[in-house]
Amino acid sequence: MGEQTGFWKKLIFPSILVMTMLAVSKSQTMDVRIGAMLTTKEDESALRRYIALKNEEGYIDDAPVKIRLSIVPLIMQDNPIQSALSVCEDLITNGIHVVIVSHPVPISEMQPPIAVSYTCGFYNIPVIGISSREAMFSDKTVHSTFLRTVPPYSDQAKVWAGFANFFRWSKIIAITPSTQDGRSILATLLDEATKNNLQITNQDFSYTPGLNNATALLQPILQNSTRVIMLYATGDDAYLILQTAFYMGLFKTEFVWITNEEAMQESPIPGLIGTSLKMGRNEQAHIHDAVSIIKKGFSDYTSMRNGRTPSPPPVDCKDNTYAWLEGLKIYNQLIKTNVMGETGYIVFNEVGDRANGDYDIYNVRGDYSHSTIGTWKTFYVPTETPPVWPGPSLIQPVGVAMKTHLSIVTVKLEPFVFVRDVMDAPFKRCRKAGEEGFFSLRGDLKHDEVPCYLPVGNLSLDAISFRSWDLEMRCCTGYSIALLQTLSQTLNFTYDLYLAPDGRFGRLKTTFADDGTTSTYWNGAVGEVMDGRADLIVTALTINNERAKAIAFSTPYKHQGLSILVRKMTDTDKLASFLAPFSVQLWILIPVSVHVVALLVYLLDRFSPFGRFHSPEGNVEEDAISISSAMWFAWGVLLNSGIGEGAPRSFSARVLGIVWAGFAMIIVASYTANLAAFLVLERPESEIVGIDDARMRNPAADFRYATVVDSDVEDYFKRKVEMSNMYIFMQRYRFNNSDDAFDALKKGDLDAFIWDAAVLSYISSVDCSVMTVGDIFHRSGYGIGISKSSPWRDKISMAILSLHENGYMEDYDSDFINIKNCESGSSKSHSTLDLDSMGGVFGLVGLGVVGGIFLIFIEIAYNSYTTKTRRQLFLARKTIKKWKKNTLRKKQVRQWHDAQDRIKRIEDLNRRHRPRDPTFVYTTESAPVYNDIEFDKMDDTYV
Numbered sequence: 001m002g003e004q005t006g007f008w009k010k011l012i013f014p015s016i017l018v019m020t021m022l023a024v025s026k027s028q029t030m031d032v033r034i035g036a037m038l039t040t041k042e043d044e045s046a047l048r049r050y051i052a053l054k055n056e057e058g059y060i061d062d063a064p065v066k067i068r069l070s071i072v073p074l075i076m077q078d079n080p081i082q083s084a085l086s087v088c089e090d091l092i093t094n095g096i097h098v099v100i101v102s103h104p105v106p107i108s109e110m111q112p113p114i115a116v117s118y119t120c121g122f123y124n125i126p127v128i129g130i131s132s133r134e135a136m137f138s139d140k141t142v143h144s145t146f147l148r149t150v151p152p153y154s155d156q157a158k159v160w161a162g163f164a165n166f167f168r169w170s171k172i173i174a175i176t177p178s179t180q181d182g183r184s185i186l187a188t189l190l191d192e193a194t195k196n197n198l199q200i201t202n203q204d205f206s207y208t209p210g211l212n213n214a215t216a217l218l219q220p221i222l223q224n225s226t227r228v229i230m231l232y233a234t235g236d237d238a239y240l241i242l243q244t245a246f247y248m249g250l251f252k253t254e255f256v257w258i259t260n261e262e263a264m265q266e267s268p269i270p271g272l273i274g275t276s277l278k279m280g281r282n283e284q285a286h287i288h289d290a291v292s293i294i295k296k297g298f299s300d301y302t303s304m305r306n307g308r309t310p311s312p313p314p315v316d317c318k319d320n321t322y323a324w325l326e327g328l329k330i331y332n333q334l335i336k337t338n339v340m341g342e343t344g345y346i347v348f349n350e351v352g353d354r355a356n357g358d359y360d361i362y363n364v365r366g367d368y369s370h371s372t373i374g375t376w377k378t379f380y381v382p383t384e385t386p387p388v389w390p391g392p393s394l395i396q397p398v399g400v401a402m403k404t405h406l407s408i409v410t411v412k413l414e415p416f417v418f419v420r421d422v423m424d425a426p427f428k429r430c431r432k433a434g435e436e437g438f439f440s441l442r443g444d445l446k447h448d449e450v451p452c453y454l455p456v457g458n459l460s461l462d463a464i465s466f467r468s469w470d471l472e473m474r475c476c477t478g479y480s481i482a483l484l485q486t487l488s489q490t491l492n493f494t495y496d497l498y499l500a501p502d503g504r505f506g507r508l509k510t511t512f513a514d515d516g517t518t519s520t521y522w523n524g525a526v527g528e529v530m531d532g533r534a535d536l537i538v539t540a541l542t543i544n545n546e547r548a549k550a551i552a553f554s555t556p557y558k559h560q561g562l563s564i565l566v567r568k569m570t571d572t573d574k575l576a577s578f579l580a581p582f583s584v585q586l587w588i589l590i591p592v593s594v595h596v597v598a599l600l601v602y603l604l605d606r607f608s609p610f611g612r613f614h615s616p617e618g619n620v621e622e623d624a625i626s627i628s629s630a631m632w633f634a635w636g637v638l639l640n641s642g643i644g645e646g647a648p649r650s651f652s653a654r655v656l657g658i659v660w661a662g663f664a665m666i667i668v669a670s671y672t673a674n675l676a677a678f679l680v681l682e683r684p685e686s687e688i689v690g691i692d693d694a695r696m697r698n699p700a701a702d703f704r705y706a707t708v709v710d711s712d713v714e715d716y717f718k719r720k721v722e723m724s725n726m727y728i729f730m731q732r733y734r735f736n737n738s739d740d741a742f743d744a745l746k747k748g749d750l751d752a753f754i755w756d757a758a759v760l761s762y763i764s765s766v767d768c769s770v771m772t773v774g775d776i777f778h779r780s781g782y783g784i785g786i787s788k789s790s791p792w793r794d795k796i797s798m799a800i801l802s803l804h805e806n807g808y809m810e811d812y813d814s815d816f817i818n819i820k821n822c823e824s825g826s827s828k829s830h831s832t833l834d835l836d837s838m839g840g841v842f843g844l845v846g847l848g849v850v851g852g853i854f855l856i857f858i859e860i861a862y863n864s865y866t867t868k869t870r871r872q873l874f875l876a877r878k879t880i881k882k883w884k885k886n887t888l889r890k891k892q893v894r895q896w897h898d899a900q901d902r903i904k905r906i907e908d909l910n911r912r913h914r915p916r917d918p919t920f921v922y923t924t925e926s927a928p929v930y931n932d933i934e935f936d937k938m939d940d941t942y943v
Contacts, residue, residue: 064307088317124327147352238263271390289341398791537785556781581674690774
């Protein structure tokens, strides 16, 4: 039992000791003395109140040291020397840890906060400024321990640059004084210009404070095209510059003036835009935030040191010349401290400046009143109140002086740009709308032709204008030119139109020098804009990322993509298209079946006992069907023609005939249905089905395809890894323009051409020997190319959107692209049959006519031959008959004479012998016919 008691004593006593030490540690506090040099007694009272509130708030949870604040206040002296002495005599001697300093009002020439900051900085005592915004306090070589709850004046430059970027102004003029604040403003503007794609004019618009005349400073603005002016000025300089600008006409509608708050208060001119730091003049709010920073900063500092409080600050300026070593550490901790205060969330940068100032952007209205048009935190947020611009005007200026006569470059690409020689016209001029169209495939010209110029000869690419080149006049029209004419009328500008010297749209090229260095340049139409010779590019210019890095684009006026053009697979025998519903084997079997059935009908009818028609008397009136009649019957049933004669008579033959009729009905109905489907729904077929066809993805020499070199289409295949083999294959067939590639396709030197879908759609609609295949891929759009600094970009884009809404683009499509000379496969299903489809049927009829005429000549010749033979036979038979008749007649005559002679002889016998025998009488009937010898014998007997 005693041993257990000893054990618990050993365990409990150390635990109590540790808890006691922790309790002591937890209850440790630090008194942070704040020196304050404020402007008014009201500010001092506010500081005391805020300190009391902070002390009453309690302590930060889990903090090893509790911070308690106290104050040593002073009123700011006008004399900077007196202020420095007050710091030493009244503040440092009280052992202050940090100083809050205000700014005197009015601001004196020597600016007392400088003396306070310098003195405290010498002893490494942190100083928190609550209203000092000068750039000098950011210089840590002089003001090493200064931080501030307000941003410097140069911070306004970020707001100005963001405001300009919001309204898409690309060029600005900066007017700044040749002071440290002016230089800081300009440096910040230059830095922000890079981030916001702004260009600050190279011309020097700095001035020396204390101006007597601002005319010389502002005069160059009138010759400069930039119209966005950013002014930083104070006091009399601000008033003089703004008033001079107003009387010089620099506050007209095309100008924009952005300035600081002080300048705006000096001379509020309608249209002027200024920036104001939110709660920038509310010193009591900044005092509150400074107190919050001090309490949190010291608490964090002691926490980092595990509860160890900092060493005491210096308490004497006379004998103590050493700096407070921990002062710099405390300063570094303070600038890392972030708090949510009455002026917003406070964050410091590396030099102690507040890094996240909130601003109001306000505007002088036409009645000289001020209104807030937006706010700024990290970006511009507009309010519902629209700005009033100089003029005053509610129309946003474009930011640069607007050229009203433009140089425009184009590139020939039908149907977007047609080009012809002006000498081709009857009157040697460009035609007007309504005249007979050189380009129109529907009759009269729909839009005016526009004069355009073709550079010829040796061209100097260093020329600043295309007008310095040798030019030949041409006439241009097309989709893009019609759009240009409409934009010119809508936006009130005139123009000169010329063709790109190299005929290309534009691609970034690389050149290699002899010393191994490389350089890049843009060719084609894009190069003309980059070199400053052209203001706009108006043609079928595809929008892509590479070009967008060099120039700006308008809203797309024509959405398109890529497609494939191939030759149509022509039918080898178009006239025989009516035979297509049946196969060759079926066509062979049908006539064979006809003749087999005809033969069977003939045999059945011939050998059937009922194949003849018998009369009741038993006499045959009609014989069985003949073989020719059976053939006529079989063909007549098949072709659905009436059978007027030669029908089979027997029951067996008629059963076969009925079956044959059913077969014929099925064959004819099937043929009719298939013929209608084939002729009406027939679509031309191609060798490939689209970009994903195996013959495209796996190139081979038996199927050749290509595009135009140095074009956006070629770049597309070059960028696509999965199409790298297609790109390599297309390098074998290089064409400089689409016309050459199209000619090669028609000649058979190329099997497929990949190009813009809109162009190929036009080609296939006017040339019926080609067609597009597959779906459109790599969708993009055509836009108008514009210099990035051009003020015309937004105006042209808005005008194009308006033209889309009003149906102009559909009209251009109808006038130039959707010509429809060739019916597409999708529309043929609703079209009537043409001669090409049914020509074979007429050819068959013609063949029948020719065959009939041929057979009639054969029949006539055969008939002539048979008639002659029959005539000869007739004459022979007639002669024989006549001979027989004559012979018979002679025989009959002879017999008659013989009979007469016998009669005479009988009579003579009777006369001579009757007396001897009165009963003996010879007659011609009873007496035998005897010849002359027999008569003589008889006569001799009787004698």
